[in-house]
Amino acid sequence: MVHIFSTFxxxxxxRFWGSGMWxxxxxxxxxxxxxxxxxKRYIETQKQRE
Incomplete structure (x- = not known):
């Protein structure tokens, strides 16, 4: 990311957020x-956060 912005x-x-760059x-x-x-516990808690 830093390389992209330092080069260009x-x-x-x-503003790229939500624009399709990512x-x-x-x-x-x-x-x-x-x-x-x-x-397994970690995966289950991730499902709850969605």
């Missing part, structure tokens, strides 16, 4: 050292 300085003057996406990573139950 005029872009920073525009697309819906997902990000995945490993959970490392936490338990499967902790992951």
């Amino acid at each position: 300085k005029d872009l920073k003057k525009r 697309s819906d996406g997902r990000w995945y990573t490993s959970v490392g050292h936490i338990s499967e139950d902790a992951v």
Whole structure:
């Protein structure tokens, strides 16, 4: 993001939120050292926040 705005300085003057510049996406990573139950609880609380 910083690279985009530093390279194309005029872009920073525009408002992109809700304009279609950003697309819906997902990000995945490993959970490392936490338990499967902790992951399940986290997923369930995310569903409640929607």
